[in-house]
Amino acid sequence: MGLAISFWLLAAAAVGSALAVVLLRNVFRAALLLISCFFAIAGLFVTLGADFLAMVQVLVYVGAIAVLLLLAIMLTREAATGSPFSRWRIGGAIASVALLAAMIAVFRATPWKVADQSVVLKPTTAELGARLLTPESGFVLPFEIASVLLLAAVLGAIVLVKEK
Amino acid sequence: MIWALLGPELLLAIFALAVILLDLAVKQKGVLAVFSIVGLLGSIGASLALWGTNGIALNNMLVIDKYALFFDVLFAAAAILVILASTDYVEKLKGFQGEYYALILLATTGMMFMASTRELVSIYISLELTSISLYILAGFLKDAKSTEAGLKYLLLGSVSSAVLVYGMALVFGTTGGTHLGVIWNAVKGLNGIADNPTLIMGIVFLVAGFGFKIATVPFQMWVPDVYEGAPTPVTAYLSVASKAAGFAVILRVFFEAFGRAPWLSQSWGMLFAILAAITMTVGNVVAINQTNIKRLLAYSSIAHAGYIMMGLAAVGLMESQLALARSGILFYLAGYGLTNLGAFIAIIAISNNTGSDLIDDYKGMVRRAPVLSLGLAFTLISLTGLPPTAGFVAKIYLFNAALQSGLLWLVIVGVLNSVISAYYYLRVVKTMYLGEPASTERLSSSGPLRVALTASCFGVLFLGVLPNTVIQVTEAIKFLVS
Numbered sequence: 001m002g003l004a005i006s007f008w009l010l011a012a013a014a015v016g017s018a019l020a021v022v023l024l025r026n027v028f029r030a031a032l033l034l035i036s037c038f039f040a041i042a043g044l045f046v047t048l049g050a051d052f053l054a055m056v057q058v059l060v061y062v063g064a065i066a067v068l069l070l071l072a073i074m075l076t077r078e079a080a081t082g083s084p085f086s087r088w089r090i091g092g093a094i095a096s097v098a099l100l101a102a103m104i105a106v107f108r109a110t111p112w113k114v115a116d117q118s119v120v121l122k123p124t125t126a127e128l129g130a131r132l133l134t135p136e137s138g139f140v141l142p143f144e145i146a147s148v149l150l151l152a153a154v155l156g157a158i159v160l161v162k163e164k
Numbered sequence: 165m166i167w168a169l170l171g172p173e174l175l176l177a178i179f180a181l182a183v184i185l186l187d188l189a190v191k192q193k194g195v196l197a198v199f200s201i202v203g204l205l206g207s208i209g210a211s212l213a214l215w216g217t218n219g220i221a222l223n224n225m226l227v228i229d230k231y232a233l234f235f236d237v238l239f240a241a242a243a244i245l246v247i248l249a250s251t252d253y254v255e256k257l258k259g260f261q262g263e264y265y266a267l268i269l270l271a272t273t274g275m276m277f278m279a280s281t282r283e284l285v286s287i288y289i290s291l292e293l294t295s296i297s298l299y300i301l302a303g304f305l306k307d308a309k310s311t312e313a314g315l316k317y318l319l320l321g322s323v324s325s326a327v328l329v330y331g332m333a334l335v336f337g338t339t340g341g342t343h344l345g346v347i348w349n350a351v352k353g354l355n356g357i358a359d360n361p362t363l364i365m366g367i368v369f370l371v372a373g374f375g376f377k378i379a380t381v382p383f384q385m386w387v388p389d390v391y392e393g394a395p396t397p398v399t400a401y402l403s404v405a406s407k408a409a410g411f412a413v414i415l416r417v418f419f420e421a422f423g424r425a426p427w428l429s430q431s432w433g434m435l436f437a438i439l440a441a442i443t444m445t446v447g448n449v450v451a452i453n454q455t456n457i458k459r460l461l462a463y464s465s466i467a468h469a470g471y472i473m474m475g476l477a478a479v480g481l482m483e484s485q486l487a488l489a490r491s492g493i494l495f496y497l498a499g500y501g502l503t504n505l506g507a508f509i510a511i512i513a514i515s516n517n518t519g520s521d522l523i524d525d526y527k528g529m530v531r532r533a534p535v536l537s538l539g540l541a542f543t544l545i546s547l548t549g550l551p552p553t554a555g556f557v558a559k560i561y562l563f564n565a566a567l568q569s570g571l572l573w574l575v576i577v578g579v580l581n582s583v584i585s586a587y588y589y590l591r592v593v594k595t596m597y598l599g600e601p602a603s604t605e606r607l608s609s610s611g612p613l614r615v616a617l618t619a620s621c622f623g624v625l626f627l628g629v630l631p632n633t634v635i636q637v638t639e640a641i642k643f644l645v646s
C-alpha cells in the first residue's frame with residue numbers, strides 16, 4: 001500500500017515537472033525541473049523494485065547529463081531570457097493531447113498481464129550482470145556493439161571540438 | 165565458431181581502430197584510404213566465405229544467413245566506392261582523414277549488425293552506432309551548411325530514435341520479449357487488433373522510427389537539408405547504405421515478428437502501401453522545382469524509398485509473395501545503390517571543379533567533361549528507370565511483385581511517378597548536353613574517383629543487360645525464421 005501511494009505521488013511529480021520543463025520560458029528553471037523529473041523517475045524505479053536502474057538513473061541522468069546541460073546553459077549567452085514560443089505551439093499542443101488521448105484509450109483497452117504478486121524483491125545488480133555477459137543466455141551482442149558505439153562517439157567528440 | 169560468424173563485422177571494427185592508430189604514424193594520408201579499402205575487401209571476403217552457412221549464435225541474437233551476408237557485401241561495396249570517391253575531397257577535411265575513414269568503417273559495421281541480428285535491443289544499438297557515425301560525418305566540414313546538416317540530422321534523428329525505442333518498449337511490454345521469435349510466439353496467440361491494441365500502437369511507433377531512417381513521408385523533412393549540407397561522399401553513403409540498412413531491418417522485423425498472422429500483416433502491408441504512394445508522389449513532385457542537384461537527388465531518394473516500400477507492402481498483403489518481393493527489394497537496393505553512388509560520384513567531381521551544386525552551372529558540361537557527363541547522364545537514366553540500365557529491370561521486377569500481391573493501384577501510381585521523375589532527371593541531362601557552357605575550362609578528376617565512377621556505371625549496365633545472373637542470386641536468398 002505504501003509502495004502504491006509513493007508510486008502515484010512520484011508519478012505525479014514526474015509528469016508535473018516534465019510539463020513544467022516544456023512550458024517554462026526560462027531555460028535555467030526548465031533544466032532544474034528536468035533534474036527533479038529525473039529524480040522522480042529514479043524514485044519510480046525504486047517503487048518497482050529496480051534498485052540498480054534507480055541508481056544508474058541518478059548517476060547518469062542527474063549526475064552527468066543534467067550537470068552538462070546546466071554548464072551548457074551557463075556558457076550560452078541570453079539563456080536567461082528564454083526561448084520564444086514557436087509558431088507551432090497550438091498545433092503541437094493539439095497533437096500532444098490527441099496522442100495522449102489515443103494512448104490512454106489504447107492502454108485501457110489492452111488486457112495487461114499482471115505479474116505474480118508473491119515475488120520476493122531482491123537486489124537486481126548481480127542478476128543484471130549475469131544477463132548482460134553470459135553468451136548463451138544474455139545480451140552479449142548489444143553489450144559489445146555498445147562499446148563500438150562509444151568509440152564512434154569519442155571520435156565524434158574529437159572531430160567536433162578539436163581544430164587541427 | 166562465433167568468431168567466424170562475427171568475421172565481417174569484427175574485421176571492420178578492428179580496421180577502424182587500426183586506421184586511427186595508423187593515422188598517428190603515417191604522413192601520407194592516402195595510405196589510410198588504401199588501408200580502409202583493404203579492410204572492406206577483407207570483410208567482403210569473409211562474407212563470401214560464410215555464404216551458404218546458416219549460423220545462429222550469442223543467445224540466438226546474431227543470425228548469419230544469406231540475407232545478412234548479402235547486405236554485408238552491399239554495405240562494404242558501397243563504402244569502398246565512397247572512400248574511392250572521397251580522394252578528391254579529403255583536403256577539405258582539415259586533417260581529420262583518419263577519423264573520417266574510421267567513422268565510415270564504424271557506420272558500415274553498425275549497418276552490418278543491423279542486417280544480422282534479430283533482437284530488438286541489438287537492432288537499436290547497431291542502428292545508433294550507424295546513426296551517430298553518420299551524424300558526425302554529416303557535420304564533418306564544420307562550415308555553416310555542414311554544421312546545420314549535422315545538427316539537424318542529430319536532433320531529428322534522436323527524436324526518431326526515441327520514438328523507435330518507445331515502440332520497442334511497447335512491443336516488449338505486450339509480448340514479453342525483445343527477440344523476434346519470442347515476439348512472434350506471443351503474436352501467434354492473438355486473433356485481432358482488439359486482443360492487444362497496445363501492440364498495434366507499438367508497431368505504429370516502429371514504423372515511424374524506421375520510417376525516419378529510410379526517409380519516408382512524413383518523416384522526410386530532414387533529408388534535403390542534410391543531403392545538401394553534408395560532404396557529398398557522405399551524402400552518397402547516406403542515400404544508399406543507410407537506406408538499405410533501414411530496409412534490411414524493416415523486412416526482417418516485420419516479417420519474422422508480425423508477418424505471419426494475416427490479420428496483422430495485412431494491416432501493416434496496407435499501411436506501407438499507402439505510405440509508399442504518398443512518399444513517391446511527394447518526393448517526385450517536390451523534386452521538379454529543385455535548382456540544386458544535391459537537393460534534387462535528395463527528393464529523388466525519397467521517391468525511391470517509396471518504390472522500395474511497394475515491396476514491403478507486397479510482403480505484408482500476401483505472405484506467399486515473400487520470396488518474389490524480397491528478391492525484388494534486394495535487387496532494387498543493389499541497382500539503386502550502384503546508380504545513386506555513380507550519380508553522386510560524378511557530382512563530387514563536377515562540383516569539386518566548379519565549386520557549385522546548382523543545376524544551372526551544369527550547362528554544357530558535356531564539352532568540359534565528356535566522361536563525367538556521360539556517367540551522370542547514364543545514372544540519371546537508370547534512376548528514371550529506362551533501359552538498358554539497372555533501374556529499369558529493378559522497377560519492372562519490383563512492380564511485378566506488387567502486382568502479384570494485388571496492388572494494381574499502387575503499381576499505377578508508381579508508373580505515373582516514374583513519368584513525373586523522367587521530367588526532372590532528363591532536364592539535368594538536357595542541361596548538360598544542350599546548354600551553353602559558362603567557360604570552356606576542362607574539368608579534372610582524380611584516378612580513384614574515375615575508377616569508382618567506372619565501376620558503378622559498369623555495374624548499372626551489367627544489372628541492366630544481364631539481370632538474370634544477379635536475380636538468380638537474390639532469389640536464392642532466404643532469411644532464417646525462428
